[in-house]
Amino acid sequence: MFDVTFLGTGGSIPTKGRNLPAIAVQHKGWVLLLDAGEDVQRQLETANIGLNKRMRIFITHIHADHLIGLPGLLLRFSLLGRQRPLKIFGPSGLVEYIRVNQKTIHLGTTFETTVYGVEEGVLFEDNGLSVRAFEVDHRGKAFGFEIRYQRATGTFLPDKARELGVPEGPQWKSLSDGQSVKLDDGTVIQPEQVTEAKPAPVKIVYSGDTRPCENLREAARNANLLISEAMYAEEHRDLAEERGHMTAIQAAEIARDANVGLLVLTHYSPRYETEMGEPILAEAREVFGNSILARDLMQIRVEQDETKVEG
Numbered sequence: 492m493f494d495v496t497f498l499g500t501g502g503s504i505p506t507k508g509r510n511l512p513a514i515a516v517q518h519k520g521w522v523l524l525l526d527a528g529e530d531v532q533r534q535l536e537t538a539n540i541g542l543n544k545r546m547r548i549f550i551t552h553i554h555a556d557h558l559i560g561l562p563g564l565l566l567r568f569s570l571l572g573r574q575r576p577l578k579i580f581g582p583s584g585l586v587e588y589i590r591v592n593q594k595t596i597h598l599g600t601t602f603e604t605t606v607y608g609v610e611e612g613v614l615f616e617d618n619g620l621s622v623r624a625f626e627v628d629h630r631g632k633a634f635g636f637e638i639r640y641q642r643a644t645g646t647f648l649p650d651k652a653r654e655l656g657v658p659e660g661p662q663w664k665s666l667s668d669g670q671s672v673k674l675d676d677g678t679v680i681q682p683e684q685v686t687e688a689k690p691a692p693v694k695i696v697y698s699g700d701t702r703p704c705e706n707l708r709e710a711a712r713n714a715n716l717l718i719s720e721a722m723y724a725e726e727h728r729d730l731a732e733e734r735g736h737m738t739a740i741q742a743a744e745i746a747r748d749a750n751v752g753l754l755v756l757t758h759y760s761p762r763y764e765t766e767m768g769e770p771i772l773a774e775a776r777e778v779f780g781n782s783i784l785a786r787d788l789m790q791i792r793v794e795q796d797e798t799k800v801e802g
């Protein structure tokens with residue numbers, strides 16, 4: 492359903508084991524890249540995510556640690572002769588940032604790049620897959636992203652279809668894809684007549700950089716997976732507030748209150764790394780047991796009824 496790969500999980504500066512923020516969400520041939528921290532091109536390659544796939548890039552905010560990997564990625568795409576057009580979405584400052592950086596790609600790009608300076612709302616939709624930006628509370632304009640997949644119909648019921656006289660074949664396919672069909676005698680059959688009820692959407696929410704805020708709480712409601720920043724441990728709660736971030740406990744409280752399936756803590760300060768992020772994780776788990784710590788190249792598969800860490 493969704494394959495989520497953490498390409499960078501650091502906060503502010505890269506460390507030996509952690510690149511800067513970037514997450515690839517793959518779904519049916521699409522790669523949705525959330526943030527593009529430094530060296531994201533190499534991480535994509537290491538993770539074996541093809542560089543000529545259908546891709547949309549979503550940048551949470553104009554802070555260097557979240558977008559400095561973009562020029563390198565564009566250069567790489569050009570060197571590889573990428574042809575597929577690329578669309579990049581983010582706060583309005585992104586348009587100028589890309590324009591300036593494109594000048595440094597002296598051979599020019601081999602593909603069309605469109606950059607959209609956006610406000611909150613749905614940014615992308617394709618066959619039940621969608622990405623919505625919501626404003627969060629950081630420093631300057633910053634977004635979180637909600638990625639959903641909503642199946643068009645529930646499971647197809649062949650017996651019902653036969654009962655109603657729909658012949659096996661292309662019409663079955665149309666109905667299970669959510670389209671109505673017309674039989675030879677003129678009767679119109681709606682997909683709801685031959686399918687189970689639609690399942691709930693599968694939902695992944697990425698906080699970006701933010702203090703705890705209402706928009707994030709709302710977006711996270713019943714998410715299968717919440718990927719939240721957790722820059723600080725509780726002893727530094729004052730710093731979190733001052734710098735527009737949150738603590739692991741605050742992230743866990745959001746996950747608990749929003750009834751999420753799994754909480755992944757990312758973008759935590761390198762200061763906790765000497766202890767392998769333990770204080771961050773231990774504090775979060777006191778509040779929300781289903782919390783794990785993100786690490787670079789970790790993969791999570793998110794399905795309708797199961798979210799599991801695969802590597």
Ligand SMILES: [Zn+2]
Binds near residue numbers: 502503556700
């Ligand atoms: Zn950041």
Ligand SMILES: [Zn+2]
Binds near residue numbers: 552554629700
């Ligand atoms: Zn930031």
